[in-house]
Amino acid sequence: MLGVCYYPEHWPESWWEDDARRMREVGISFVRIAEFAWSRIEPAPGRFDLDWLDRAVDLLHRHGLKVVMCTPTATPPKWLMDLHPDIAPMDAEGRVRGFGSRRHYTFSSEVYFDESRRIVEIIAKRYGAHPGVVGWQTDNEYGCHDTVLSYSPVDRTAFQAWLRRRYQSPDRLDEAWGNVFWSMETPSFDAVALPVGAVTETSPAARLEYRRFASEQVVAYDRMQVEIIRKHSPGRFVTHNFMGFFTEFDHWPFGEHLDLASWDSYPIGFAERFPFSEPEHARWAETSHPDIAPFHHDLYRGVGRGRWWVMEQQPGPVNWAPWNPVPKPGQIRLFTWEALAHGAEVVSYFRWRQAPFGQEQMHAGLNRPDRTLSPGGEEASTVGRELATIGALPASGKAPVALVFDYEACWILEIQPQGKDFDYRELVFRWYEAIRRFGLDVDIVPPGADLAAYRAVVVPTLPYASEAAVAAFEASNAPILFGPRTGSKTRHYAIPEGLPPGPLASLIPVRVTQVSSLRPGLTKPVEGAVAGLAMRWIDHVEIKDAKARVLSEVVDPAYRIPAVIAGPRGWYVTTWPDADLLTGTMRGFLEAAGLELMDLPEAIRIRRRGALTFAFNYGPQTYRVPAPEDAVFLLGARELPAQGVACWR
Amino acid sequence: MLGVCYYPEHWPESWWEDDARRMREVGISFVRIAEFAWSRIEPAPGRFDLDWLDRAVDLLHRHGLKVVMCTPTATPPKWLMDLHPDIAPMDAEGRVRGFGSRRHYTFSSEVYFDESRRIVEIIAKRYGAHPGVVGWQTDNEYGCHDTVLSYSPVDRTAFQAWLRRRYQSPDRLDEAWGNVFWSMETPSFDAVALPVGAVTETSPAARLEYRRFASEQVVAYDRMQVEIIRKHSPGRFVTHNFMGFFTEFDHWPFGEHLDLASWDSYPIGFAERFPFSEPEHARWAETSHPDIAPFHHDLYRGVGRGRWWVMEQQPGPVNWAPWNPVPKPGQIRLFTWEALAHGAEVVSYFRWRQAPFGQEQMHAGLNRPDRTLSPGGEEASTVGRELATIGALPASGKAPVALVFDYEACWILEIQPQGKDFDYRELVFRWYEAIRRFGLDVDIVPPGADLAAYRAVVVPTLPYASEAAVAAFEASNAPILFGPRTGSKTRHYAIPEGLPPGPLASLIPVRVTQVSSLRPGLTKPVEGAVAGLAMRWIDHVEIKDAKARVLSEVVDPAYRIPAVIAGPRGWYVTTWPDADLLTGTMRGFLEAAGLELMDLPEAIRIRRRGALTFAFNYGPQTYRVPAPEDAVFLLGARELPAQGVACWR
């Protein structure tokens, strides 16, 4: 199903009717509204104007469009900021991040918590039972523009209270964090400073706890909104629109209080931001890389426990990347079908019409500012017609491979990377890409998830493995492939007793005795059953299990170190593998797990949804899809052209 | 005529006499003084010491030197800053930019406005009628070191007042700026925040207005000084010394209250700062690029409505670029003659003698610190002798080609570049270079200027075209070549109704339906009557005029887009052209305009002044100038050596 983001407050009311009618023509069923409209809803303290919104909702409903109503808390209005200036977040340098754009509040502000409760209650009461309202989105893109972490006095007070609850006494905190180091011991909870603004690096344990605290603040803030909505709007779903490559808060516990997850998919903008090589950047600039959107589809399907939407789908060039090219013709249709193939219930475009004013005026919409369909709008219409022909899509099943993704892992590796380019998101993305190049579907799961259904489990790295994570791995029947640095930290950011992999010693057949980070330009050959180069990182290990087989070794003139080890319960890779070593290792591991592999070209991806198989072509060359002889094509044909989509049963 | 900048306060009074005598020997007629001398003029509040300055002026006058007196407002003394700390500007991060160098005031400070009025009045009264004083310079290099834009509370108050005058009601402001976007609506003018310090990008409309406000503050501040001077110093000219590649305020309205414009020409330092490629940087490091000084000569000739000086001419290595090489021998003479060829009345060197102390001690002068002529001083002496031989130069006539230069265009493209490397100054410079490589003289004019005298008009881009600008284009008899993004914005930073080129639709035969910015490394071939590459930017257009001819197209495997379109009234280029495409397009356009073109080597330029033709050689190879058989050479000869100057009639 298709949806769209619409801002009635941006347009003359006389246009609304035509807009609604044309939405239906495009094949749109859902309309998200009102997430930035606070200044129109409450133009002055306590003075409300909801009539215009009533009329908009009624009109959309009259046209058979289903409304996803939003809370407007992403944009507190100026009068509110002037009444309570300490709502504003503060950056690590002590600068207020004030009014003038959006997200100018810290999650730790009690005043803002109360103000949010007030406005959410008003909206929820007003529209909770409206027959046109089918669901809710809270706020908008929590954390966008680095707003999870704030460092104001308000944040400090909240963090101190959080610590007091967790640790009860300063001594326990000092002990847990190792504060004896550099005389960092704290006289009292009131004396705890935020872990910024010091002469040099602050305590990694403190920093990790601050990340956990900040993440919990986001979840608690959202839960407050969700509870109000549930009270006043029974039977409607509640979601939030998450972002791409965004790891500032832990989405796994957040997802637990939602009915479904949704995310904002801007694959071409994200490609510009990803640390690709220059040739890769040029290659994917107008299409995105074929794993960027899918990675997030698979992630948010996990976060939503199976139910998820694309809430904002890129409809053309955007405005916020350093460069914003026009997508290749067909690419918007491809993105839409790709999301559906990965199990999306709805793909909702951002936005109905390009705004000619404001910060995002260079962001395309399904319509141009002159009320004419844009190329992206034409492609959406095509999908609308195709969907009408095909009808309901089957349910999305479990994938054969589970990839474990952990937000804390990202924080841990940001806090002390030890090698400047050890980037968690890059590592995970490359491992995901390697699996999908073999034509396999992937489920992305949190540490601790039930792994029973999977044929193979991949853990690119997991520095801290909780008890639940260890138990889940131990309960897995499938083989597990672990990457470097797994098990290298305790909960309180210390090296585990007995050295890494600490609590995973029963699964990973090595002990890590030293670690080496390698600058760009410094690599070491890996030789053996799988070959390639060791880059960026090497765990120097001793083999601790006589049954483990060393498949390959890092070769230095002065020594050799195991690179890939196949243990009886888990495989381990000691290095950041280059593309050859990664592909070879993954092939070996997945074949050992009994999976059947394809070898897809770099621009082609396959994805299954129930009995349907989809193929997507991000590249310029035609590709012959590996459909069986008797396949029935619902979309496309055996020859898959540039930017083509095929679907067969 | 030659001039020099002199600081009597820097030297023992016993040296002055010798300095003046030797200035005359070098051929100097004008001496600029006193622009940083406030602390010597008024050592303590209300305590004045002007005797030394009286003596200096008298002495220079006695030696037949004409004095250009300055106001000392670029350097408010410490006692004044301590009395009124809020004179200091504040940067966008909220940091005070205090005492210790120069320009430590914000133009919005009413206190400083009054203090400036006071000191200017004192100087103007004292020297206004002195027979040795022939003209005035206000302050020094307004805006240097990023001082046009300041963000202090004083600025905020001034901006609020300016907005109140412009908009009368907050609603009108909200409407004009599109503040409904992201709930940015303002409760009152007092609530308007400066468009900085927000969580992410602030309103582009607000930012553009802040640029306009700040620019007007500079002009108003200068006008105050000029009015005082005119009152007390009748018959003397008033000027200000502008800078190179400087666009922070709009020079066109500023020029209107001056008698003549002047600028500070440091071609080698500017070359270091320009975004040249590395090979270009190496090629021009010791000479500058042959269009850097000329571009500004042509610009400030326009700002001064025909009358202009070089107030500060680079005399050797400077101190402020990242690297400061010694110029190639002959280059200082070349710069001097080049300025004269472009119509300068006076070329005044900065400075008479290198100061052995202070921030600029590594800046060369005509003299070394040991009171001996530097190489640059020797070259100035050569020019002095040459000028004495040649006598008065003829008036500078209209050029055949007008290039439209717009300060607001620069601001608009800085505020939302949409493609990171879409740099207005770079674009204009490349288009100017292309014209001059054909041996043509260029006038640089503001949008709205009368274009009647020109054979061809070039507009590299003009995102916002005012009514006056549109009218002037429509009144032009000459063909006009427009570059990409022309007409893409309204006055209040919005996309025009009906899409770009908005109000220029009568002249530009396209409608822009989408735009694409391309990262470095991503280019598309352009094929057709003129060929090359499309880089950085592509306007995707529909042709709106059946009489328009598409000369070339951008070629993508998936589509073709017009690249160069010759319409009945104007040509349009949809892309940032590479050198080949730019040269080809410009050649086609200028030939179509009926102009006769030369093909000059990259290091050679030609310029006419009245009946005289000048040639300049920036390169290492000798060049045979295209002088007629019967040419009479006033300078040089037919064979133009490295760093050579030729002039023939």
Place this chain on the structure above:
Amino acid sequence: MLGVCYYPEHWPESWWEDDARRMREVGISFVRIAEFAWSRIEPAPGRFDLDWLDRAVDLLHRHGLKVVMCTPTATPPKWLMDLHPDIAPMDAEGRVRGFGSRRHYTFSSEVYFDESRRIVEIIAKRYGAHPGVVGWQTDNEYGCHDTVLSYSPVDRTAFQAWLRRRYQSPDRLDEAWGNVFWSMETPSFDAVALPVGAVTETSPAARLEYRRFASEQVVAYDRMQVEIIRKHSPGRFVTHNFMGFFTEFDHWPFGEHLDLASWDSYPIGFAERFPFSEPEHARWAETSHPDIAPFHHDLYRGVGRGRWWVMEQQPGPVNWAPWNPVPKPGQIRLFTWEALAHGAEVVSYFRWRQAPFGQEQMHAGLNRPDRTLSPGGEEASTVGRELATIGALPASGKAPVALVFDYEACWILEIQPQGKDFDYRELVFRWYEAIRRFGLDVDIVPPGADLAAYRAVVVPTLPYASEAAVAAFEASNAPILFGPRTGSKTRHYAIPEGLPPGPLASLIPVRVTQVSSLRPGLTKPVEGAVAGLAMRWIDHVEIKDAKARVLSEVVDPAYRIPAVIAGPRGWYVTTWPDADLLTGTMRGFLEAAGLELMDLPEAIRIRRRGALTFAFNYGPQTYRVPAPEDAVFLLGARELPAQGVACWR
């Protein structure tokens, strides 16, 4: 002799006994303790807990280990910072650099001066006469993390007082600094602002004085501590542990009040930070460059007037460089012997055991966190055994070559580099490397040092030469090789009268009339007796002494400039020489000085200590050492393997 840094407060007391026993097994004699233990020594204001430290000292002493006791002032505890927040330094942007790591105090805080006096007195009284305590270290790594320069109100007051003492009247200050420039004159000492936070560059004279002031504050602070210790701990040595490539304060006057110098040698981390080319970085990443540790050994031998330690020796990978590779096997042993070869009395490793918690948890120790020797620990044990076999090492004699190193030179060139890449430390390092590639030992000496004992003196540059420095050069019997920019500044940061080399005109046979800085990619060939390229910088000179021989010239198509000049008393190099020109010039100079030269491969170095000759191999290839036929090898053999050490008599 070997030592180690130990933190009893980091470990269960039950481990101490085993630690002490195993230290002895490794061959360790000295143990440094307590430098970060303030919060354990004084957990709350005036409440002391020294019992644990008593027990630790007693236990170490009982095991025959000699204790180096430290003052804990590098880490003022939280309660102290909360009582006196203005102890914290402030950065140049006005941000407080607060609690949370270490070194969070400014040397100008009188409160902290008093608090330091108090705690030092307590420690010194308690342990001054303990038989196990043989020496003292004050504080830890003064200046680490950019903490010499602070810009708080406290610093401003202290600087004003310092200026008042130096200049007596503001007029003298204005005159000395050239404050007439830009009206920078000061009404009073109270009005002097710190030379930061201005609109553009502040006075170079003011900045240089601020550097001198800040340096003197460090020395005075340390002297306070030393005097207290001497009073209470007679017969014990006092030292401080200096750092690598660290020039923020002047170490020469500091060294005068110490008994011996010591420094913290992290050669592999330092290699990562040095501005090597990318190929050099890759080549030396796992070994360090073979002159990085030696340069500092020779420097701190000078600072300690012959007596010095390595207080912290890198034992494996560290945590603080962008990348931290595992050292090549054998490299830790090599570093240890290399320090001893250069004359170290003790090499003390940092640290006994890797801490599993805190900021430095990724920093290796001699032991892994699991109480097992690390590879570095094994190598230290090897050295321990070798030392036991060889016995006492002979005294280190004078080297044939003196290299003059000046901290002020570094400040002067940082304040106004004039060419962005004119880096003092890089220049000196390259000149040092060139000398050592000829197999020569080097003494590093301050300007003004007695040069009588040397056969050759090398001065890579010395912008300001004090009277003492000039006198010492004039008294030298050895020839002196001066580099570019020598003598180019006065004490108060001005160009000397009569132009550079100012007071060195009697020794340097040129006058510098212009200077040129060249961007990367712009070089000029040098031709003549020695050849190569001129890079980065060229002094344009006139020859002032008829007896001077121009050995080589910089060749430009338009001119030639002397590049290397051999004067009767000194040689002068006018440019930053590339490797060829530097090697050729140095060879010519050293041969002219009558020295016999070897040509060592890039990875091999030789060093003598008394009658012993050592050779070190940083590279992967075996090298045949140039030992005489009848040499007796105490370490290694004639064939020196990768990472090998040889020592013969």
